[in-house]
Amino acid sequence: MLIVGAFLQTYTFNLLICGLCDLGHLEDARELFDKMSEKGCLPNEFTFGILVRGYCRFGLANKGLELLDEMRRFGILPNRVVYNTLISSFCKEGKTDDAEKLVERMREDGLFPDVVTFNSRISALCRAGTILEALRIFRDMQVDEELGLPRSNVITYNQMLEGFCKQGMLDEAKTLVESGEKWSGLSPDTVTYSTLLHGCCRKGKSYEANNILHEMMRNGCFPNTYTCNILLHSLWKEAMEVANEMWTHGRASLGNLGNSFIGLVDDVLMLAVARDVFLT
Numbered sequence: 001m002l003i004v005g006a007f008l009q010t011y012t013f014n015l016l017i018c019g020l021c022d023l024g025h026l027e028d029a030r031e032l033f034d035k036m037s038e039k040g041c042l043p044n045e046f047t048f049g050i051l052v053r054g055y056c057r058f059g060l061a062n063k064g065l066e067l068l069d070e071m072r073r074f075g076i077l078p079n080r081v082v083y084n085t086l087i088s089s090f091c092k093e094g095k096t097d098d099a100e101k102l103v104e105r106m107r108e109d110g111l112f113p114d115v116v117t118f119n120s121r122i123s124a125l126c127r128a129g130t131i132l133e134a135l136r137i138f139r140d141m142q143v144d145e146e147l148g149l150p151r152s153n154v155i156t157y158n159q160m161l162e163g164f165c166k167q168g169m170l171d172e173a174k175t176l177v178e179s180g181e182k183w184s185g186l187s188p189d190t191v192t193y194s195t196l197l198h199g200c201c202r203k204g205k206s207y208e209a210n211n212i213l214h215e216m217m218r219n220g221c222f223p224n225t226y227t228c229n230i231l232l233h234s235l236w237k238e239a240m241e242v243a244n245e246m247w248t249h250g251r252a253s254l255g256n257l258g259n260s261f262i263g264l265v266d267d268v269l270m271l272a273v274a275r276d277v278f279l280t
Contacts (some may be wrong), residue, residue, distance in 0.1 A: 005099070010041075010229065010277055013033075013041060013272075016032055017029045017033055017051060019077050021050060021051065024058060026060070026063075029051060035046065044076070045076050045082075049085070051064070052067050052163065056086065059089075064085070078109065080111050080114060083109075083111060083117070085101055087117055087120050088120040091124030094127070094128060094192065099124065103121070114150050115155075118149075121134075121137055121157060122134045122137055122159050122160060122163075123159045126166070127154055127160055131169070134160060135160065135163075138152065138160050141156065142184075153186070154186050154192070154263060157186060157192070158189075159191055160176055161177065162195050162197050163196060165196065170199050174196070188219065190223065190227065194224070194226055194232065198230045206234060
């Protein structure tokens with residue numbers, strides 16, 4: 001009964017701390033955490049995980065990091081979830097060096113980084129514009145699987161794809177999608193196609209965007225709101241260009257720009273009608 005009572009007490013504290021963290025009352029959550037020992041109740045790995053997640057959700061990864069040493073004082077080893085939460089948070093804050101140190105610390109504790117760990121690192125490096133370093137990690141995942149590295153998934157590919165597209169590296173982006181299908185058996189999803197569309201629209205490549213849109217629908221990936229917003233934003237920019245050209249030189253001067261623009265307009269209008277049918 002005593003053991004059961006202690007477990008229930010810890011469970012109750014965990015619920016309260018979780019609720020406070022969700023509300024953003026982190027100081028109150030920490031105060032309650034500190035009172036657990038006074039009440040004869042010791043925190044468990046879930047207590048620490050809840051508090052770490054709470055700090056990280058509000059951009060306080062350093063506070064969460066301090067809890068790793070506290071865990072050891074209670075005889076609790078950090079698990080992979082706690083490490084991934086911290087690594088992901090540091091990556092989102094752009095602190096890639098701190099994230100890499102945590103990856104090494106994770107290995108020292110006998111925990112192998114999983115695909116979530118690697119995806120966080122790749123995403124952060126792509127956002128920082130260090131695409132070559134992100135690509136190095138990505139390639140390591142492809143060739144070193146036998147050494148214990150995790151296998152990349154569609155999220156990994158989409159993050160690398162976004163990194164290429166943001167840098168205007170459309171050829172590399174298309175090659176990546178093709179290699180994912182050929183070597184990993186990963187089919188492009190809506191996010192994949194939307195990212196490619198965004199990359200083409202950024203570069204003003206309406207013809208390529210139109211082809212990707214058709215391929216997307218042929219493969220059964222229905223565009224979502226994000227996809228439509230990308231296309232509409234691109235159409236608005238091109239509409240201004242088309243209008244200026246027609247005003248100055250007449251429609252005949254538009255050439256391929258006018259044709260690709262008109263084709264894309266038709267496709268977006270059909271998408272809008274289709275979405276209305278499915279959503280009503």
